[in-house]
Amino acid sequence: MPLRPASLAVRAYDTVLRQIPVDEAWVEAIRALVARGPVVYVLRNVSLVDLLALDALTRRFGLPPLGFANELGAWVEAPAWSLKKPSAEERIRHALEGGQSAVLFLKRPPERILPRPGNVQRGRSGGDEPLRALLAMQREATAAGRGKDIMLVPQTFLWTQRPGNLRVSFTDTLFGPAEFPGELRAAAQVLLNYKHCAIRAGEPVRLGAFLAEQEEAREAAKAAGTSEEAAGAERALRFAEASTDDAVLARRLTYALLRRLERERRAMVGPAQKPADRVREEVLRSPKLQAVIRELAGSGDEGRLLLEQKARRTLRSLQADPDPATLRGLEMLADTLASRVYAGIDVDKEGIERVREAARRGSIVLLPSHKSHVDYLLMSWVLRKHALQLPVVAAGDNLSFFPVGPLFRRAGAFFIRRSFKGDRLYAAVVDAYIRRLLRDGYAIEFFLEGGRSRTGKLLPPKLGLLNMVVEAGLALENRTISFVPISIGYERMMEEGSFARELSGGVKQKESVGELLKIGSVLQEKYGRANMEFGQILTLDEMREAVGIAPGEPVPPAKRRALVTRLAHRVMSEMNRATLVTPGSLVATALLCHSRRGLPHVELLAQCERLTALLRRLGARTAPSLTRPSGEMRELAVREAALLYVRGGLVRQHVPGDTLTGKARKRARIYTGDDVIYTVPQESRILLDLAKNVIVHLLVDRALISTALLAHTEGQGLAGEVREARDVRRPPTRAELEERVRSLSRLFKLEFMFRADAPFEQIFEETSRAMAEDGEIAFDGDVVRFGPGREGLDGRGWVGFYASVLRNFLEGYRIAARAARVLVKGGLTEKELVGRALQVGEQMFLGAEIERSEAVSRPVIENALAAFVDQGYLRREEGKLVLAESFASEEAVQTIEGRIAGYLQRRSGDLGW
Incomplete structure (x- = not known):
C-alpha cells in the first residue's frame, strides 16, 4: 500500500521527533493498556502536530500503529480504494479489530482570523460519532464474551510550559492561544521546545466498566422511581430512560474525558494567568479583608478609602507576577548550576508521581525543608523538569532588594514580612491574597521552618503562614488541599562559610548587592550531590478528621489551632522521615x-x-x-x-x-x-x-539511652559528684535508666524533634527492645548492661558511639550553664548572655574542659537557654533572662552545670568507634 502522509511527514521531521524526551513510565503504561484491550488515544483539541508526534512515538516504541483519527484522518489512515466513502464507525472498527490504535479529538479550538489549513467544519463536537461507535463495539464485545475493554487514554502533549493567559494578545488572536494553538503556533512550539516536551497519559477509562456503571446507575434509578417513598421519583425515571441513549452516554463520556484531560493539564502548567491589576482587585473584594478595613476605618468613607489604597500598595509590594520568559531563563541558569556545581541531583521519582496525583485532585501546598537559598531554585527546577506546575513561593522581604527582588517576583515569589505583629491590615491582606491563590488553583510553596537552618537539623515549625493557608482551605469546601512535605539535602552547602561565622558568634550579614557579587567565588567550588525526597502527602480533610472536625462543621479557633499544630508536626516528622x-x-x-x-x-x-x-x-x-x-x-x-x-x-x-x-x-x-x-x-x-x-534525628532515641547508660555505669552522678569506687560500675535498673532518659529528653525537647505519634514510655520501650535485639544492650533481670555487640563491635562500642553523637550538644548546654552563673549579679538580655556564653565556651575548649569545638555554637546555646527557662532554672523578666528564685545563689546555679556534666564522660576516648 502507498505511504500515508503521516509517514512522509514523520520522515521529514524525524530529526526533531526522534529527540522528543519520553518517560519510560509512559511507554510501560501504554504497553500495559495494550495488553488489556484496544487503545484509543483521546486528545483535547484537533492538532496535526500532536497527531504526527503520536504516530512517531508508536513507531519508535513498537506500539500498535495509528489506524484512525476522527479529524485529520487522512494523515494516518490507509487510503480507501472503494468508491463509497466509509463512515467513521466503519473506519474505527476496522482499525481496532485489525490490531491498530486510534486517535480521538474531542474539541476544536476557537475561531481565529487566520483559518486552519484544510477544510475542517466548525461549531460541532468532533468526538460524538466515534464515541457512539465505540460504545456499540464495546457492547458487542461484552455480549460475545470476548471480555476485553476498549481503553480510552486521555493523552496530553505539553510543547510549552507557558500557562494559559486570560489576557488575549494579538498573537493569540492570529495563531490561537497557548492552550489551543493553531498549526503554525504549534509547529513553532515544537521547534523551540521539542527537547523539553512532556507527554502524559491520564487515568484511562475502561469502556466496559463505564457501561457497567451506567447500567447499575440506571437500575438503581428505576428502583428509586418505582418506590413510593423515594424522593425525586420522576427525575430518577427520566435519568433511567436517558441512560439508554448513546448520545447521552457519549456526552457523559466526553465530559469525563475532558475533565481528566483538564486535570492533567492543570497539574502540568497550573491555572490560566490573570493580569496583576485584576488579581489585586479580586483580592481587595475579599469579604474578610473588607470587614477588617471597615472595622479599622470606623465610620465614614474617607478612612475606608485610605485603608483600601494602603491595602492596594501592600498588595503591589508583595504580589507575585510570574513571567514565562524569566522562568525559562532561570531554568537555563539552574541547568548550568546543576551540571557545574553539583555532581548530580537525586530526585524521588515515586514522590514526584504522588505530587502529580495530588495536583490532579486539587490544590497543593509544597512545604520543603530550608537549608540554603538554592532551595528556591532547585525546587522549581525539579518541578519544571518533571512537567509539574511551578508554585508561587512565599519569600522573606529581605530578598526583595534590587535586582534580585524583581527577578524573584517574575519567577513566582511573593514577599512577606517575617512578623505581622501589631498590623492587622497587613495580616488581612496576606490572608486574602493566599485565599485567592488557593481558590484559583495555584500551587503554593513556603518554608515551614521560617528561615534557613544553620545547623543541618530541622528548625521548629512557624505556624503563622500555615494557619492562614489552613483557614483559607477550610473555607473551600469543594476543593482538596494537599500538603506535601519535602526534604531537600546537600552534601555541601554554598553558604557553609557564612553559616560557620554565624554559628561561632558572627553577625548575620544582610542580603545585599554586595553579598550577591561574592557568589562568583562560591560557584567555583564543587558541592557534591543534592537530593530531593517527598514524604507522605497529607490532605486537609484527613487532618480535620484526625482532630474531630466534621465536614461542613464550623471550626472554632481552639480546634483550628489544634489542627494547625498537628499538621505542622506531622509535616516536620515526614520531612525527617524522608531525609x-x-x-x-x-x-x-x-x-x-x-x-x-x-x-x-x-x-x-x-x-x-x-x-x-x-x-x-x-x-x-x-x-x-x-x-x-x-x-x-x-x-x-x-x-x-x-x-x-x-x-x-x-x-x-x-x-x-x-x-x-x-x-x-x-x-x-x-x-x-x-x-x-x-x-x-x-x-x-x-x-x-x-x-x-x-x-542525627535517626540516631537520637538510641543516643539518649546510651548517654544515660554510660553516665550511670561509668560516669559521674547527676549532680556532678564523683561516685564512690564501689558504685562506679554498678549497672542501672530499667526504671533508673528510663528516668534518666526522661530527664535528658526533657532537657533536649527544644533541640530535637521527637516522635509525636507515641508517649515517652512507648518510645523508650520500643527503642530499648530494639537495641537489645541488635545486641547493643542486654537485660539481666531488671538490670541493663552492655550487650554482646554485632558486626565486629561489642555492645559497649555501640553504646559509646551513640553517646558520642550527642556529646557536642551536651557540651554546648554545659557552656550555657556555666555562662548562666553571671546572672547571679543581675539579668542580661538573651543576646548579651549568648555572646557571653560563646566567650566562655571558647575558654572551656582551650582549657580542655570540653572536647568538641563544634559545641561552641550559637543555635545550641540559644536552645539551651530556652530549655533552662522551660526547666525552671531561668525566667524572662522585662526582656532579660534572670535566675529563678531557687537558683539565684552561686552554689545553686552551679548545680545546673553539674546536672548536665553528670551525663558527660570525662573523656570520650576509648568509647565507641
Whole structure:
C-alpha cells in the first residue's frame, strides 16, 4: 500500500521527533493498556502536530500503529480504494479489530482570523460519532464474551510550559492561544521546545466498566422511581430512560474525558494567568479583608478609602507576577548550576508521581525543608523538569532588594514580612491574597521552618503562614488541599562559610548587592550531590478528621489551632522521615564521632558500612550513590565523599610518613591509597557538623539511652559528684535508666524533634527492645548492661558511639550553664548572655574542659537557654533572662552545670568507634 502522509511527514521531521524526551513510565503504561484491550488515544483539541508526534512515538516504541483519527484522518489512515466513502464507525472498527490504535479529538479550538489549513467544519463536537461507535463495539464485545475493554487514554502533549493567559494578545488572536494553538503556533512550539516536551497519559477509562456503571446507575434509578417513598421519583425515571441513549452516554463520556484531560493539564502548567491589576482587585473584594478595613476605618468613607489604597500598595509590594520568559531563563541558569556545581541531583521519582496525583485532585501546598537559598531554585527546577506546575513561593522581604527582588517576583515569589505583629491590615491582606491563590488553583510553596537552618537539623515549625493557608482551605469546601512535605539535602552547602561565622558568634550579614557579587567565588567550588525526597502527602480533610472536625462543621479557633499544630508536626516528622542518608553525612558522622586524632581510610569504610546497615534497618532512605540495589554500601561512594571534603578544605588527607612538608601535603591531596589517614581541623568541625546533623534525628532515641547508660555505669552522678569506687560500675535498673532518659529528653525537647505519634514510655520501650535485639544492650533481670555487640563491635562500642553523637550538644548546654552563673549579679538580655556564653565556651575548649569545638555554637546555646527557662532554672523578666528564685545563689546555679556534666564522660576516648 502507498505511504500515508503521516509517514512522509514523520520522515521529514524525524530529526526533531526522534529527540522528543519520553518517560519510560509512559511507554510501560501504554504497553500495559495494550495488553488489556484496544487503545484509543483521546486528545483535547484537533492538532496535526500532536497527531504526527503520536504516530512517531508508536513507531519508535513498537506500539500498535495509528489506524484512525476522527479529524485529520487522512494523515494516518490507509487510503480507501472503494468508491463509497466509509463512515467513521466503519473506519474505527476496522482499525481496532485489525490490531491498530486510534486517535480521538474531542474539541476544536476557537475561531481565529487566520483559518486552519484544510477544510475542517466548525461549531460541532468532533468526538460524538466515534464515541457512539465505540460504545456499540464495546457492547458487542461484552455480549460475545470476548471480555476485553476498549481503553480510552486521555493523552496530553505539553510543547510549552507557558500557562494559559486570560489576557488575549494579538498573537493569540492570529495563531490561537497557548492552550489551543493553531498549526503554525504549534509547529513553532515544537521547534523551540521539542527537547523539553512532556507527554502524559491520564487515568484511562475502561469502556466496559463505564457501561457497567451506567447500567447499575440506571437500575438503581428505576428502583428509586418505582418506590413510593423515594424522593425525586420522576427525575430518577427520566435519568433511567436517558441512560439508554448513546448520545447521552457519549456526552457523559466526553465530559469525563475532558475533565481528566483538564486535570492533567492543570497539574502540568497550573491555572490560566490573570493580569496583576485584576488579581489585586479580586483580592481587595475579599469579604474578610473588607470587614477588617471597615472595622479599622470606623465610620465614614474617607478612612475606608485610605485603608483600601494602603491595602492596594501592600498588595503591589508583595504580589507575585510570574513571567514565562524569566522562568525559562532561570531554568537555563539552574541547568548550568546543576551540571557545574553539583555532581548530580537525586530526585524521588515515586514522590514526584504522588505530587502529580495530588495536583490532579486539587490544590497543593509544597512545604520543603530550608537549608540554603538554592532551595528556591532547585525546587522549581525539579518541578519544571518533571512537567509539574511551578508554585508561587512565599519569600522573606529581605530578598526583595534590587535586582534580585524583581527577578524573584517574575519567577513566582511573593514577599512577606517575617512578623505581622501589631498590623492587622497587613495580616488581612496576606490572608486574602493566599485565599485567592488557593481558590484559583495555584500551587503554593513556603518554608515551614521560617528561615534557613544553620545547623543541618530541622528548625521548629512557624505556624503563622500555615494557619492562614489552613483557614483559607477550610473555607473551600469543594476543593482538596494537599500538603506535601519535602526534604531537600546537600552534601555541601554554598553558604557553609557564612553559616560557620554565624554559628561561632558572627553577625548575620544582610542580603545585599554586595553579598550577591561574592557568589562568583562560591560557584567555583564543587558541592557534591543534592537530593530531593517527598514524604507522605497529607490532605486537609484527613487532618480535620484526625482532630474531630466534621465536614461542613464550623471550626472554632481552639480546634483550628489544634489542627494547625498537628499538621505542622506531622509535616516536620515526614520531612525527617524522608531525609536521605548520603555518603557525605555518613563520612561526617564517622569523622566527628571517633576519639582519635586521625582515622585511617580502612576504618572509615568499616564505620560507614556499619552505619549504613544500621540506618537501613531503622527504615532510613539512602542515596542511590551510596548503596547498590541489594542494599550493600558502595565503597567508592565513601571515598568520593571524603575527597569532596578534602578538596573543600574541610578534611585533611595524610599519607603516612611524609605529610609534614608542604610538598607532601600536596601529594596527599591526590593520593588514593587505602593507607591514607583523615584528620579534621578544629576550625572545620563545625562545618562537618552541618552534614552530621542531617541524620542525627535517626540516631537520637538510641543516643539518649546510651548517654544515660554510660553516665550511670561509668560516669559521674547527676549532680556532678564523683561516685564512690564501689558504685562506679554498678549497672542501672530499667526504671533508673528510663528516668534518666526522661530527664535528658526533657532537657533536649527544644533541640530535637521527637516522635509525636507515641508517649515517652512507648518510645523508650520500643527503642530499648530494639537495641537489645541488635545486641547493643542486654537485660539481666531488671538490670541493663552492655550487650554482646554485632558486626565486629561489642555492645559497649555501640553504646559509646551513640553517646558520642550527642556529646557536642551536651557540651554546648554545659557552656550555657556555666555562662548562666553571671546572672547571679543581675539579668542580661538573651543576646548579651549568648555572646557571653560563646566567650566562655571558647575558654572551656582551650582549657580542655570540653572536647568538641563544634559545641561552641550559637543555635545550641540559644536552645539551651530556652530549655533552662522551660526547666525552671531561668525566667524572662522585662526582656532579660534572670535566675529563678531557687537558683539565684552561686552554689545553686552551679548545680545546673553539674546536672548536665553528670551525663558527660570525662573523656570520650576509648568509647565507641
